[in-house]
Amino acid sequence: MNQWEVVIGIETHAQLATVSKIFSGASTAFGAEPNTQACAVDLALPGVLPVLNRQAVECAIRFGLAIDAEVARKSVFARKNYFYPDLPKGYQISQMDLPVVVGGQIAVQVGQGDKAYEKVVHLTRAHLEEDAGKSLHEDFHGKSGIDLNRAGTPLLEIVTEPDMRSSDEAVAYAKALHALVQWIGICDGNMQEGSFRCDANVSVRPKGQAEYGTRREIKNLNSFRFLKEAIDFEVQWQINEIEEGRRIQQATVLFDPDSGETRMMRSKEDAHDYRYFPDPDLLPLIISEEWIDRVRGGLPELPVHKRARFVSEFGLSVYDATTLTASQEMAAFFEATVAVAGQSHAKPCANWVMVDLAARLNKEGQEIATSPVSAQQLGGLILRIADNTISNNIAKKVFEALWNGEGATADEIIEKQGLKQITDTGAIEALVDAVLAANAANVAEFRAGKEKAFNALVGQVMKAAKGKANPQQVNDLLKKKLAD
Amino acid sequence: MSLTLEQVHRIAHLARIEVSASEALSTQGHLNGIFQLIEQMQAVDTTGVEPMAHAQDLAQRLRDDVVSESDRRAAFLAVAPETEAGLYLVPKVIE
Known part of the structure; x- marks a missing residue:
């Protein structure tokens, strides 16, 4: 060939x-x-x-x-x-x-x-x-x-x-x-x-x-x-x-x-x-x-221009910008999401629209124009990830709840279902200490050089925190304690 | 330029017009007469003259995009030679 x-x-x-x-x-x-x-x-x-x-x-x-x-x-x-x-x-x-x-x-x-x-x-x-x-x-x-x-x-x-x-x-x-x-x-x-x-x-x-x-x-x-x-x-x-x-x-x-x-x-x-x-x-x-001239005045921003603007204004990759400009509805949804979450969070907005939302819509055979989760709701959710109120994992739960109409906003669902992330160092430290004490075998394995044992410990802490501990804080604290 | 008898038959076929051998001969004469006329016209120097698409120097009128025709199928079908299930029937055309 x-x-x-x-x-x-x-x-x-x-x-x-x-x-x-x-x-x-x-x-x-x-x-x-x-x-x-x-x-x-x-x-x-x-x-x-x-x-x-x-x-x-x-x-x-x-x-x-x-x-x-x-x-x-x-x-x-x-x-x-x-x-x-x-x-x-x-x-x-x-x-x-x-x-x-x-x-x-x-x-x-x-x-x-x-x-x-x-x-x-x-x-x-x-x-x-x-x-x-x-x-x-x-x-x-x-x-x-x-x-x-x-x-x-x-x-x-x-x-x-x-x-x-x-x-x-x-x-x-x-x-x-x-x-x-x-x-x-x-x-x-x-x-x-x-x-x-x-x-x-x-x-x-x-x-x-x-x-x-x-x-x-x-x-x-x-x-x-x-x-x-x-x-x-x-x-x-x-x-x-x-x-x-x-x-x-x-x-x-x-x-x-x-x-x-x-x-x-x-x-x-x-x-x-x-x-x-x-x-x-x-x-x-x-x-x-x-x-x-009249027709030109009535034309919407064209996909090629929108794509270029998404790259320059929001720092998206050309691929992401192309995907988001596949249709007017998709682009409008993304822009409305960014309008709520803020331009500095355009990348997570892009990911949520292209990956999580698209997958869910696809699964239900729905169009973005009639998405059960609105751009305003999604933007509000992304704000709470950005300000560390919830982790990405919990965010998926909140998204599901929004989809099912369990609340009008991400804030309402986080509040009602008690999903707020634990960021209090003292509280996390207590959880970490308890897990370290109860999992001596994993600790020994980690000290013997088994990296996997560390992940198991993170998992235990997260489980104890019902997923609500800040993962980064858990990681940092565990590392610190294990190094002592 | 002049047409051969074969070309006359081909044009007749494209136009779905049946011509007999003698008709083809007379048609060839007519068509070649027209070609001579065209040759004379083509001899004129038209440098700088804009090609003419229509004899009237006017622009096409446009109509608004509205549905103005109602369903008159029954009346139209009534004058067709053969119909069935709302369709016009014609000799089988698939090859």
Whole structure:
């Protein structure tokens, strides 16, 4: 595998968060009875004309600004011609020569720990288009059933340069894009419902070769796991083909999740056969400076900026900052926690949100937005760890109590359940003395050089203190007494 | 540029239009006439002229994002050749 370089470009269809279709006033709500949301325009009945949805355009502008791209002041809709029963007009309205968004880039974090690195993925373009309907091939007496509810749903097709060099980079990009479109509120990101689907263009070339190899396009990957599996399989398949002396033919392939393999799809008409031409039913889309400024003013702080701020302002690692900016909700929760616990305790706040809270939410299948423990409660809990009122271990108990609604605040639970840490040196000393007297064997072992015996003694003291002794004080006192 | 008979048949296929051998011949003549016209136009120097996407020098009007269409499925299905379970039925398209 060493002498081969993998080249990947990704095209994503993001369904835009509008209530009506891109060129008609029919609803885009998911899950309706077949054809109840397909109006005369969607059905392409004679005499109908498309009228562009302002919100769909605004979504495209938001996206363009969020990735630092050029938002085209003038873009043009074109007809992409092909025949398929779920496309009643015989063409899809899309954009070709003049797309609404040009260029831009997304910086993504790839990998974890020491091997983590940042990768900048450049975008070629993003354009507005309409979705097609759905063909159902189950048994209708040898016929296919057509549901046109999805026909005319607004999509933003987002196309990258062939910048990615591994399936990990491809997945990192797809995840970052998925988070971004939700962050800026232009797509609900629901992959099961098809709101976010990826196509991967994959080729391989000998390392050091300037030209790209022949690519094959894997269509309609609707999960990150499938994206990775499909690319990994495809790469290995292409390398094997070339090493066995065969040439790669440009093709469109489908991924079969059951077999984990990619296979050739029906021979689709080639790009030049789509016979694109400007749609005479639609005038050029003109986007004013004022509109762009207004949209820019309404954008939230972007994940890339928030991430950088978490690193510089709170001293978090890039990895932690990336995790905490995975969604607006997560970032907001973290910031609200820090607001209570104080900026100097941002690191424990990060750990509690990313580790303890995330694990508990995950276990219960809950979202952070509806967390039973609020950011204010968590911040209050972290304050009590910071000022030594409770130890980390006791804090986990308090967290559990907060989760179960046993009290409104950490302070209330600590007070009510008597969890306050024993920091009185005299009291701890008494406990230590009692434990030393009762565990002569451990003491002897420790003096004989067995470090483990020390931990056993710490455990005994903590047990005697019902976990409430300050661990650091216990350690210090034990060491002092044993050294005497 | 002029089209071959084979290209005429290919274009007809892409457009799903059935043309007989004699129709293909006359169509070839028509299309090549159009190409000659295009060649004449392409001979004009258009340096500095912005490409035109639409004959009217206007901007696209936009509509607000509101649902204005109600469910008229029954009426639409009624004029379709064949339907079942709320679906339009078409000859099997899967390969």
